[in-house]
Amino acid sequence: MANEGVSLELTLSCSSSSTSGKSGECCSSEEQEVSKRRHQDRNQAFKIAGMKVYTPSEEEEEKKLSTRLKLYEDSWTIKKVLTSSDVNGSSRLLLSTHVIEEQIIKRMRMEQMSIIEKIYSNEGARIRVLDYDTNMSEYELTLKRWPSTGSFVFVNNWKRDFEKRRGLKCDDEIGMLWDPFHSLLWFRVLHRGSYMTTAVQY
16 A cells, blocks of 8 residues: 555656656656565565465474484484393493583583482482484483492383383494483484394204
């Protein structure tokens, strides 16, 4: 409506000043400017109309895809080839002090100090773990320091939710990545052991 009013005013202005060549030239220039603005507005409207409108479920899928792409590009900062003690039913995953302190504890934010204190206590801290391989299914493990060795262990449900559920065996390589923004740990099976490629001889 605003542009139509401007156009009408310019038309009347041009009619009243038709005897002046100089005024006519000015009017023509102003009309061209209005036409240019209309064209720009129309193009912008087409762009807006063409934007994708996501439903809540589609937005959730987009977030998952974005996370998968990020994890694909990033290196898994914690890697371990599983030993027999990790998968012999002892219900715990052993990791070195250096790995946990450098790749998890030092990457925690200031507001997560209470979690750090629990990790070093006998109680341990409950850590959310998302399995990258199984549609980002979520689990919980307790991370604590092992008093006898000073190393760290993941306990409580390691056997059920990871060793058994994922069929983990000795020589499988797993990867983990701490996400400081969501206070959780990503998990993935990077490689299966040589037992997977050993042919059965008859």
